[in-house]
Amino acid sequence: MLGRPRGELSGFRGPEAESRYLRAYEDVLARWPVACQQLTVPTPFGDTHVVASGDTKAPPLVLLHATGTSSTGWMWNIEALSERYRVFAVDIIGEAGRSRQSRLLRDRQDCVQWLSSVLDELEVPKPLLAGWSFGGWAALAFTVDEPQRVAKTALLAPFGSLAPYAPAVLLFLKIGPYLPMGPPGGLALRMMSPGYRFDHDFALQFKLGGRYFKAADPRASVFPQPFTDDELRSIHVPVLLMVGDRESTFDPYRAVAQARRCIAQVEVELLPGIGHMIAMETSEVVNATLLRFLDA
Secondary structure, eight states, rough: OTTOOOOOOOEESSSSHHHHHHHHHHHHHHOOOEEEEEEEETTTTTEEEEEEEEOOOOEEEEOOOOOOGGGGGGTTTTHHHHSSEEEEEOOOOOOSOOOOOOOOOHHHHHHHHHHHHHHHHHHHEEEEEEEEEEHHHHHHHHHHHGGGGOOOOEEESOTTSSSSSHHHHHHHHHHHGSTTOOOOOHHHHHHHHTTOOOHHHHOOOOOOOHHHHHOTTTTSSSOOOOOOOHHHTOOOSSSEEEEEEEOOSBHHHHHHOOOOOTTTTEEEEEEEESSSSSHTTTTHHHHHHHHHHHHH
């Protein structure tokens, strides 16, 4: 902890580290099941990488990924979603991926400003929004703070949003950034989805991200916190919440109860036998549920 400068930005641990990770990233993206464009858009917090798929005239859908997965984590969902939507899978700034941070995301307002800038550059004034894990928290923050810019919001296992962190996960998140070689990716995957067999290429990318990419200084960066009752009650756009009953990063039943109690237009799907990596573990169910919600 003492060796890290306060306010340090995220980034790779060196040129070779970056090269190894990006090779793994491109190996996953090479298997992207539909045609795509790789875009780079400027924001006040750094250049943000976006993988765009689907008909350019279709309604826009913006995907925000889980921590550590990057936009490639949506590989098991993109084919179904891009049949009906122009899908923008965003590499969240400050995360392992192709985005490059130039300014800290210090708080929720910075996260909202960053996403607003991405949408401005993509010329997407009011998209459908789907977020998974940390991406779910970011999507919910944007929905609360910029409701006029969201058509609908889908939340997949949104940690730090509707229920407190599980103690073991909180400890992992607090200590991981200070470990000499970063948080252990293999252990993280096992914690999030015990027993699930991850795709080899994706698992390698995830592990290399944990090893070779340094998160921004956690003492000065945003850390997701659950939203208040009043904030959730302010939401008047349709919201879908999907969570597995084997969710390990927070209490899924508490999150479901909070959403039902406070969000006016909420649809809830509690999926049996599913853990935190929900978009992969049960992609067919997730895809069908997302499309039904988004199409309605």
